[in-house]
Amino acid sequence: MAMCSGMGAMLKRRHLGRHLRRLRLDSGMTVNAILRAKIMGKSKLYAIESGKQPDLSWPEIQELARLYGAPEDLTAELVRMARESLEPGWWEPFSTIMVKDFALLLELEQASDRIFIYASELVPGWFQEREYMENIDGITSEAIELRELRQVKFWERDPGPEIIVVINEAVLRRGMTPGQLERLRLDAERPNVDIRVLPFGAGLHASMDSSYMIMDFPDGDDPDVVYLEARDGCRYEEAPATVAHFRRTFSVTRQPATSLEE
Structure with missing residues (x-):
């Protein structure tokens, strides 16, 4: 075991x-x-x-x-x-502001050894800097504190997971700050991180429906998971056929994506 x-x-x-x-x-x-x-x-x-x-x-x-x-x-x-399992998680003080079932994501991301992300609207949470967070409409100081603590917990992992990210070009055109762009560049230099941009020129692409995350796990007891988030809660898909569908979708989406510098 x-x-x-x-x-x-x-x-x-x-x-x-x-x-x-x-x-x-x-x-x-x-x-x-x-x-x-x-x-x-x-x-x-x-x-x-x-x-x-x-x-x-x-x-x-x-x-x-x-x-x-x-x-x-x-x-x-x-x-x-x-x-x-009866011990409280580090996120417990923020439980009242988290969407339903978000706490599970905070645990899954600590155990995953490879993560694929498609971001259609916002910079993924691990890469956000404070000024960018503050510009998000409706965000509270408590939510910013949660995001920053989540980043600390995630980036202190050693070794960290392999992270492959595709960001829609729209993310870079809406609310982008100089500090956030620099943060993305610095994070892209991490040996375990690959960040690419899907240009508008890619047209009607395979991932237009929503943002999503695919998490792989080293332990055979943990099935790979697709994570989807909505305003009123989170969805986790573990069925092998569903995970395989999102893998194919991500692969096709990533093909025309370019580096941040391009």
């Missing part, structure tokens, strides 16, 4: 749920047999296996693991994950 050090609470719950589901299936234990053991109800079991149970009880996790015949060292690791 892969160790989960450095992961946030949500990712730990997702890992824990997948391991428990695998243990249940491998053991041949039926859901009815688990219900007869009176450890928990069906809805809670499924919530845990899907990583959506926020208030995990480590004694229940221990009972489940032992019921499935898990070795003691694996049981201890699952219990540890359950305990740690």
Whole structure:
């Protein structure tokens, strides 16, 4: 079992749920047999296996693991994950201003080892400088503080993930400040970052619908994810066919993109 050090609470719950589901299936234990053991109800079991149970009880996790015949060292690791999943994330003080399910992105981006981004309207959050943030209509000082802290958490990763970015030319033509342009140039010089611009001359391109992010993970237990954001919440797509569709779309979109200097 892969160790989960450095992961946030949500990712730990997702890992824990997948391991428990695998243990249940491998053991041949039926859901009815688990219900007869009176450890928990069906809805809670499924919530845990899907990583959506926020208030995990480590004694229940221990009972489940032992019921499935898990070795003691694996049981201890699952219990540890359950305990740690109850710890608050660094972003908790900002939870009231974040769109629904945004916290999961803050954890996923800490675990991903390769990230593809298409930005249609705004400079991606990791690359924004303060004056640019302040010019975004409706942004609050608390939201700026969250963005800056998010950047600190992200860029302190060592080693950092490979980041491949395509920015629509419109991003550079709307609200761009000299400081922001310089920030993009400096970030583009990072060895793990590639930033390209999709020119207007590319015409009606494959990514016109929206911005998106594709995150790859080194651990086989973590499926690759497509992230989409809207005003009222976030969407995460893990179906292999959907992820493959966005990969093809990004690849086609990136072909006519040029460097920042061009």
